[in-house]
Amino acid sequence: MSGSRRCPCGQGEAFEECCGPVLRGERAAATAEALMRSRYTAFAVGELDYLLRSWHPRTRPVELALDPAQRWLYLEIIRTDRGGLFDDTGTVEFVAHYRDADGRGELRETSRFARSGGAWVYLDGTHGR
Structure with a gap:
């Protein structure tokens, strides 16, 4: 991806100033929402290593596969609860819109995040309707 x-x-920023440094491990996500946004970006650009690294060790799958026909279109953050600079846990409810071989769709989830070793990690999520 180019810097522009x-x-x-x-968020409206260039990839190189926004999630790029987080995906490369140059900067940590400051909040649970920032981690959620970086994980969405990782799905959109196919960054499997980051998805696994940012998953809590207790709930992380052994392997992960992405559907190459699925194109992530945009992310809507519906609600956040905690997950700030001084919290140890947080939740983010979101809708991720995509297109695949069957057409347009959406993934609704309420994700739980926790700090592990001082960094935010994805714990698990509950899918919505």
């Missing part, structure tokens, strides 16, 4: 391309997370 907008980050898939929807």
